Amino acid sequence: MNASSVNGKSPLRALEQFGQSPWLDFVRRGYTRDGSMAALIEQDGVKGVTSNPAIFQKAMGEGTDYDAQIRDVLDKEIVSAGELYERLAIEDIREVAKLLKPVFDQTKGIDGYVSLEVSPYLALDTAGTVEEAGRLWTAVSEPNLMIKIPATKEGIPAIHQKIADGVNINVTLLFSLDMYKAVVEAWISGLEARHEEGRSVAGIASVASFFVSRVDGKVDGEIDRRVKAGDRDAEALKAIRGKVAIANAKMAYLYWQEIMKSDRWAKLKAAGAQPQRLLWASTGTKDKAYSDVLYVDELIGPETVNTIPPATLDAFRDHGTPRDSLEENVADAKHVMAEVKRLGLDLDGMTIKLVSEGVVSFEEAFDALLGSVAKKQNDLLGNKLTETKLSLPKDFDDAVKAGLDEWRKGGTIRRLWAKDASVWTNGPEAKWLNWLGIVADALKHLPELETFQKEVKARGFRQVLLLGMGGSSLGPEVLAMTFGKHEGYGHLYVLDSTDPQQVRTFEGRIDPRETLFIVSSKSGSTLEPNIMLSYFFDVAKKALGEKAGEHFVAVTDPGSALEKKAVADGFWKVFNGDKQIGGRYSVLSNFGMVPAAAAGVPLKLFLEDALRGVKACDGSVPPAVNPGVLLGTVFGVGAEKFGRDKITIIATKQVMDFGAWAEQLIAESTGKLGKGLIPIDDETLAGPTHYGKDRLFVYFRLSNEHSHEQDEAVKTLIDAGQPVVTINLHDRRQIAQEFFRWEIATAVAGAFLGINPFDQPDVEASKIETKKLTAAYNETGSLPAESPFATDGDLEFFADRKNAGALKGDTTQAILKAHFDRVKTGDYVGLLAYIERDRNSIEWIQHIRLAIRDARAVATAAEFGPRFLHSTGQAYKGGPDSGVFLQITADDAQDLPVPGERYSFGVVKAAQARGDFDVLAERGRRALRVHIKGDLKKGLATLASAIKAAI
Numbered sequence: 001m002n003a004s005s006v007n008g009k010s011p012l013r014a015l016e017q018f019g020q021s022p023w024l025d026f027v028r029r030g031y032t033r034d035g036s037m038a039a040l041i042e043q044d045g046v047k048g049v050t051s052n053p054a055i056f057q058k059a060m061g062e063g064t065d066y067d068a069q070i071r072d073v074l075d076k077e078i079v080s081a082g083e084l085y086e087r088l089a090i091e092d093i094r095e096v097a098k099l100l101k102p103v104f105d106q107t108k109g110i111d112g113y114v115s116l117e118v119s120p121y122l123a124l125d126t127a128g129t130v131e132e133a134g135r136l137w138t139a140v141s142e143p144n145l146m147i148k149i150p151a152t153k154e155g156i157p158a159i160h161q162k163i164a165d166g167v168n169i170n171v172t173l174l175f176s177l178d179m180y181k182a183v184v185e186a187w188i189s190g191l192e193a194r195h196e197e198g199r200s201v202a203g204i205a206s207v208a209s210f211f212v213s214r215v216d217g218k219v220d221g222e223i224d225r226r227v228k229a230g231d232r233d234a235e236a237l238k239a240i241r242g243k244v245a246i247a248n249a250k251m252a253y254l255y256w257q258e259i260m261k262s263d264r265w266a267k268l269k270a271a272g273a274q275p276q277r278l279l280w281a282s283t284g285t286k287d288k289a290y291s292d293v294l295y296v297d298e299l300i301g302p303e304t305v306n307t308i309p310p311a312t313l314d315a316f317r318d319h320g321t322p323r324d325s326l327e328e329n330v331a332d333a334k335h336v337m338a339e340v341k342r343l344g345l346d347l348d349g350m351t352i353k354l355v356s357e358g359v360v361s362f363e364e365a366f367d368a369l370l371g372s373v374a375k376k377q378n379d380l381l382g383n384k385l386t387e388t389k390l391s392l393p394k395d396f397d398d399a400v401k402a403g404l405d406e407w408r409k410g411g412t413i414r415r416l417w418a419k420d421a422s423v424w425t426n427g428p429e430a431k432w433l434n435w436l437g438i439v440a441d442a443l444k445h446l447p448e449l450e451t452f453q454k455e456v457k458a459r460g461f462r463q464v465l466l467l468g469m470g471g472s473s474l475g476p477e478v479l480a481m482t483f484g485k486h487e488g489y490g491h492l493y494v495l496d497s498t499d500p501q502q503v504r505t506f507e508g509r510i511d512p513r514e515t516l517f518i519v520s521s522k523s524g525s526t527l528e529p530n531i532m533l534s535y536f537f538d539v540a541k542k543a544l545g546e547k548a549g550e551h552f553v554a555v556t557d558p559g560s561a562l563e564k565k566a567v568a569d570g571f572w573k574v575f576n577g578d579k580q581i582g583g584r585y586s587v588l589s590n591f592g593m594v595p596a597a598a599a600g601v602p603l604k605l606f607l608e609d610a611l612r613g614v615k616a617c618d619g620s621v622p623p624a625v626n627p628g629v630l631l632g633t634v635f636g637v638g639a640e641k642f643g644r645d646k647i648t649i650i651a652t653k654q655v656m657d658f659g660a661w662a663e664q665l666i667a668e669s670t671g672k673l674g675k676g677l678i679p680i681d682d683e684t685l686a687g688p689t690h691y692g693k694d695r696l697f698v699y700f701r702l703s704n705e706h707s708h709e710q711d712e713a714v715k716t717l718i719d720a721g722q723p724v725v726t727i728n729l730h731d732r733r734q735i736a737q738e739f740f741r742w743e744i745a746t747a748v749a750g751a752f753l754g755i756n757p758f759d760q761p762d763v764e765a766s767k768i769e770t771k772k773l774t775a776a777y778n779e780t781g782s783l784p785a786e787s788p789f790a791t792d793g794d795l796e797f798f799a800d801r802k803n804a805g806a807l808k809g810d811t812t813q814a815i816l817k818a819h820f821d822r823v824k825t826g827d828y829v830g831l832l833a834y835i836e837r838d839r840n841s842i843e844w845i846q847h848i849r850l851a852i853r854d855a856r857a858v859a860t861a862a863e864f865g866p867r868f869l870h871s872t873g874q875a876y877k878g879g880p881d882s883g884v885f886l887q888i889t890a891d892d893a894q895d896l897p898v899p900g901e902r903y904s905f906g907v908v909k910a911a912q913a914r915g916d917f918d919v920l921a922e923r924g925r926r927a928l929r930v931h932i933k934g935d936l937k938k939g940l941a942t943l944a945s946a947i948k949a950a951i
């Protein structure tokens with residue numbers, strides 16, 4: 001038996017004789033399950049348990065204790081790291097609560113509690129704390145649970161509220177007498193509020209966790225600093241070293257005794273309330289010069305709790321000195337406090353600092369904890385998640401790490417999820433963020449989509465033709481290209497052009513009698529889908545008569561002109577979008593899901609994959625392991641710090657159309673105010689010498705495709721020091737994950753660039769210019785006259801005065817040479833072709849872009865109008881002034897009328913090209929338009945030779 005035993009009991013067991021309840025400041029599943037915790041309760045008289053983020057970080061961050069439950073959860077559900085942590089923590093807390101229940105019963109609810117802390121991220125958020133405290137209380141649902149709320153300024157009203165709600169509360173991070181007084185007030189007034197409302201105040205337990213050792217840590221540090229600096233009060237300072245924390249705690253106890261004598265308390269006590277006890281926390285000795293049981297020995301007194309970490313508990317059991325120490329030497333304690341004042345030690349300032357440091361250190365512990373949980377989750381999910389590998393030069397990699405840490409410290413991904421516009425420009429961003437919740441929403445409405453899918457199948461459509469632009473067409477196009485045709489469903493075609501020949505080609509691919517037409521337009525007022533609708537409705541009417549509407553479905557925002565038209569024309573169905581989701585962020589909403597349903601894509605599986613992406617990018621997943629933040633940080637840091645703003649997307653064959661969607665997302669979101677990222681899609685891979693230092697490569701790779709050659713080529717780039725992000729998809733369906741991940745990444749990159757990633761001012765500008773021109777046409781029957789500044793055979797050259805002035809020359813080659821000679825290192829060349837996007841023209845434009853890239857080692861973009869106007873067009877006009885553009889227009893061999901309009905498709909396309917050019921010119925961009933007269937094929941061939949000769 002130990003020398004300090006009392007009445008034959010171990011020092012630990014003896015504490016109860018002095019009215020103190022020892023609690024254990026520790027939780028770990030293995031410890032609970034292997035009987036160790038039960039032994040402490042039974043043999044050592046431990047009467048309660050506390051947890052905190054740091055404790056859980058140690059428990060969950062190491063070992064395999066939690067793997068079985070993690071596996072079990074992941075088998076059944078798709079969850080975020082935050083949700084997973086909560087499941088684990090709740091299970092731990094419930095298991096401990098069960099072990100402590102006998103103590104709770106025996107002590108009639110005085111002891112036997114286990115504490116679970118609200119997220120430290122909410123420490124400065126009253127409403128969030130109130131909500132989470134209530135949620136955790138309900139989720140654990142054990143009578144002997146205490147919810148821990150920190151004693152911050154914002155925590156105080158939450159404490160009041162939750163006590164009034166009848167929740168057991170452990171107030172944590174309490175360092176000063178003043179704050180303790182505020183806590184007591186919150187507790188007592190919370191009970192009073194209940195009492196006044198006639199609700200019972202019995203059985204509501206509370207402790208105020210007064211932190212001890214950290215106070216000495218802070219004060220002693222200051223004392224040491226002053227002594228070292230030769231302070232004239234050095235001796236007096238040394239005399240109180242290691243004594244302030246205990247004296248401070250004793251002052252709190254004196255205050256508690258006063259309260260217990262107050263009339264306010266007497267009333268509540270008479271009504272059956274139980275006192276809020278002081279709990280000594282942070283009682284492990286940090287300074288090795290002191291006794292390892294100092295903060296237990298000296299703070300023993302009636303109606304108190306000491307929550308003791310395991311090592312201190314062992315030490316106290318071994319050589320603690322139980323005695324009534326708390327009320328001992330009170331005069332000395334007062335003297336110490338007086339000395340603190342006299343010696344000018346700023347205890348108030350230090351305790352304020354301790355609170356904020358305490359919050360930060362719990363946040364950091366929580367970050368680490370969630371990081372470990374996310375990592376474990378990723379490991380266990382394996383191939384169910386896409387995989388990302390960064391191959392960045394050292395300085396780039398370091399800057400990315402710094403950027404991620406900046407996001408971690410700022411809690412920025414949580415702020416993004418909370419729709420906090422200060423992440424970007426403090427502008428109207430918050431109202432464009434409903435895409436964050438759209439997948440969960442779509443899953444809720446799955447039955448509606450599945451019914452539609454069944455009906456489509458039952459009606460036996462053989463083709464599905466989607467009419468839409470940009471955000472309304474590019475996502476569906478990825479689905480069509482990536483997933484192909486599904487048995488029993490029609491082939492999905494996506495038309496996003498006003499080129500008469502292109503429209504005609506699509507018309508030739510369908511039979512209106514067996515086609516389902518999907519007209520997609522968020523605004524419902526976009527020119528292209530409206531005229532495509534007029535045209536194809538006419539086509540359908542001719543084939544189906546009055547029943548034409550039954551072959552049409554509209555996807556549009558509620559109340560749009562398209563919705564009205566759809567109703568008036570007897571469309572089969574109208575699906576609504578969400579007005580708080582912009583087009584390019586809408587693929588996982590009805591804008592992607594309706595065509596997916598019509599094409600027979602397995603919706604549930606697709607959305608579940610999308611949900612995996614959502615959960616992986618959740619606000620609870622720390623930046624370093626959050627795939628969205630990671631990619632966005634690489635983009636943002638690459639552009640801002642290294643000038644690597646050409647996001648060059650290399651993809652394996654089966655997933656290559658993703659680039660066309662990503663291109664719009666990136667360019668339209670970030671390319672504004674002279675800043676931005678320029679996506680370079682589908683530019684065939686070459687050797688390192690063809691690339692400048694402005695590139696960042698993303699290798700989007702379906703792992704089961706045979707892409708050995710591409711892999712090797714990418715490796716060569718990495719070896720040559722080019723930065724490459726490799727994204728491995730294990731299944732095509734994981735495109736769904738990547739959709740969401742790239743949306744987050746774009747929003748994150750936007751934050752790094754300091755722009756609003758949800759508007760598109762310059763796209764609007766060209767729409768206005770086009771409208772002016774088509775309106776003029778409707779009035780006059782022709783577009784405003786224009787004349788080329790030069791003509792060479794079948795090629796005519798147009799430009800604004802400034803560009804024309806810089807492009808002097810009589811021959812095609814001379815003009816083109818002058819134009820391409822304006823290309824500098826770090827620039828990119830954009831070929832903007834307003835012609836039919838068919839195999840020949842795609843081959844032509846690819847051939848030319850590669851020739852330019854190889855001759856000038858610059859990035860190239862090959863785009864078709866008017867499609868790109870709703871996509872990269874934003875960045876070309878609003879982004880960095882590093883683009884050199886060659887617009888290509890041509891005579892239409894055969895125009896196509898737009899039913900009900902004076903203008904034709906050809907006129908619209910011409911107006912769009914001119915509107916586009918006018919805005920480029922107005923923005924001072926280096927641009928030239930070449931118009932091919934007569935035969936297109938011949939004209940393209942002439943142009944190709946001239947370009948090659950000019951570069």
Ligand SMILES: O=C(CO)[C@@H](O)[C@H](O)[C@H](O)[C@H](O)COP(=O)(O)O
Nearest residue numbers: 025050051052172209214281282284
């Ligand atoms: O607040 C409670 C109990 O209510 C404790 O769990 C408290 O968080 C811990 O005692 C401290 O965080 C431990 O502090 P320290 O030993 O790291 O200074």
Ligand SMILES: O=C[C@H](O)COP(=O)(O)O
Nearest residue numbers: 470471521522523526583
């Ligand atoms: O990216 C969006 C396009 O500009 C089309 O807009 P919309 O869906 O309102 O027709």
